[in-house]
Amino acid sequence: MAPPATQFELAQPPNDAISALAFAPDAPSRLLVSSWDKNIYLYDTLQNSGDGSHGVLLQTYENRAPVMDVCFGADGNEAFSAGMDWQVRRIDLETGEQTTLSKHAAPVRRVVYSREHSLLISASWDSTLHIHNPTNLSLTPLAIPLPGKPHALAASPSKVIVAMTSRLVHIYDISALSNALALQTNEPPQPWQQRESSLKFLTRAVAAMPSDAGYATSSIEGRVAVEWFDASAESQARKYAFKCHRTAQPASTTSDTPVDVVFPVNALAFHPVHGSTFASGGGDATVALWDAEAKRRMKVYQKFADSVAALAFSADGRYLAVGVCPGFETGMEDYNGEGRTKIFVRELGENEALPKGKGK
Template structure:
């Protein structure tokens, strides 16, 4: 299979904050935007996909994820609230309210936990019932603001300000939340010890974090053109494997220009990962072999978000003007591209 790429029709009107493929349908894509909407696309309806539905929110939406199936989604945003969307009926259901903007939301299908991270320095852990008729919520205090959250089947990794990284065990969080008797949308504040506390190996602010699909580690990126690769195993041998490297940099008139690495995503099958930067470049990396596999042509503006489909056949790339563009009007620059990947396009060295 050879690779091909096309641009989705009817993109958001303002900067894109996140995009996610459905867990089962590789043609179903959710996109959240600062224009206060979440967009649902059928990416392969016609030559340029089709916008099938729009879900309006009271404030800019900062993150979106799918839930237990392809018809359930969750959102977080600047109205401080976490919501569930029924993608079939369009119904928006309130789940909880933080006391500041909510930056991240992530769902675990193994534990049926929804975790939201807010600039109020807390996580809300929502334990959802199978029939979606009830849920309990508990609040986990954090030492600083969470910037990015990523999950494996057993863990959630929270990257925060002050270079702090906390790793929590999902089963422990589920057990904790099951004892939280919160039936009136009040949140019980609970203290839970992280599985591990880490300090980022990088000196600058974490921009994005993404976990390896094999549950062995994660990659993190910064505003200063660097990516770090780390492993969960705390043993000395395993920790000796962690490393960081420079990327998303250009030489302009003899000067090294450094761009933020805004987005990371791991391939669900091959375990390689992609990075997207303020330079408008998407690169594919083999984290184990410590090498870049390929770099795609430059996109029209800053890469804001990346996502692989669950079957690994498609890569979604969202571009939006960032601070590095020097532009305030995103009209005509906000776009979503769908790339159909070639058979070996994202395979690492060991997979060839």
Template sequence: MSSQFELAQNPTDAISAVKFAPKNPDELIVASWDRYVYHYDIQADHGGKLLQKFEHPQPVLDACFGRDDMEAYSACLDWSVRRIDLKSGELTVMSRHEKGVRSVIFSATYNLLVSASWDSTLHIHNLNSPPGTYTTITLPSKPFSLSASPTKLVVAMANRSLHIYELDTLAKATAQPTIVDVEPWQRRESSMKYMTRAVACMPNDAGYASSSIEGRVAVEWFDPSDESQSRKYAFKCHRQNQDGQDVVYPVHALAFHPVHGTFASGGGDGVVALWDGVAKRRIRQYQKFPASVASIDFSSNGKFVAIGVSPSFENGMEDLPDGTIKVFVRQLSDSEAMGKKK
């Protein structure tokens, strides 16, 4: 049976990220423009329980768990990347960029924390090294989204460009904590005509999906062979017919199911859809949420999906109406996110 509930204590400003803990599927962190990272136990009470919240000097644009369920990292508009000790509440600055930090991601395989900033740099932190030790990689343009597979890091940037790095190369680069010229494994241009909004890697290490501000998703494979590249495709989604007009919405969020390899997309239309990227089919579409879908994440066991909802730029609102900022948690049935049978 599927069931869905809303978290009892939601953030007070736009949601930038929802992320499940790597091991415990009941633990969730939420990053918000209200300057807090929230830590929840989604099963503790009816509507979940807010365990703690961690104040930052500026809005938090992203967050992720680290080496275990008691460690998180945040990307802040004050240019800083911070470690959050979820037990003691202590915040430690890992590095400072020269502009706001847009994304932060952790690779358990290589023990690397990667942050991406609007100063067009990546900071690569080897978590075996002390805070303040990191390697800087310069990007050709502003990064919008990061995602990691078991061996690759995909950086989606302005000008529809994507860089794919091999994580073992980045790990070796951290041996010299300076600015280094690390060549990407592959440079690609998005197959979509408009700005990339989000990117998410397949859990099986085969490729990634990316989305645009113009209601499209592209599915691509890492393998550079002509055969693999001929499989890549893009499709239209998150569009609604209003009074005979096709209204197109940005696709803000993408997330792959860790077990079935299907993926979810969330758009400015307030809709979440599940897709089978191999069969090129939509599996299902959920009911419309009260505002734009900002972030989606599946729990590590694939039994829950968290959906962060808040008005976005397409809503054109200066003041956010009450009741439009919410985090929903859906418990998935066993077959709900399974791909289509051949």
């Protein structure tokens, strides 16, 4: 097979806005995409059809309502979805069979799977987390009440980060969640840490460092914050936030000062190999690479035609998937992503995501 172009567009994209992208844990070309068009799409990004287009749509999984999030499970044949129909589902990607694991009392915003603990965590706008063990469906999912509406969720090897309204951030120890689920306790475990977000405006995305050291959050107001789990004063002094995904407009006739046009930072993803490197994607239609340790921008890719809605690195770190569609900034009344929704896959150069000064 000939190597793909540095960046290519997948054939047969969704018909409406993209809500999430996820690469399989055991296959760098197996990509899941969830969409507001009520479908989940499974692609082989490197298998090409005879017409010269890139990628092959392997299967579509239909839902009754828009799909808000999707993730892989223990392997490349298991997936989980979060829906506007309030349900958390397991999908057998081989047979297409869908099983409801739990039902919330409002739309489910996010799902994350912890391979280290074989746990699935869902976050719903009913202000709860549900903890599931997909390998033991006899266990009743554990419901954990939250003090705010969750908007972003991420899992590191040992922690789950929940970002909510009112700048609330709760961090849970996954082992404690696993133990509470196994014991079927009526007393939900308390957060390992409770924090106030470093960002002043609504959190749009959160991503966990693969090193288990910390996480990054982004807001609707063109900022990203990087924080560490360690609660010591020394570690907390290292946290920082910075402006990004903004464009400067020239000074107007009434003012000599250029004006920043601010865009939401919709997506974050840490590189699985070079753990301090992460990507951000924004409403300004750009993707940037950052070095979290060195506090520097490494790269900005060419501008896309529309807002960047979702990002995902392949498990081997060689590929970055970018979901592009019109943003919701102008409202939903006349929204139409059909024909403008696109998925791009970039094959990273050998040292493209390598932090400066670090060897191979």
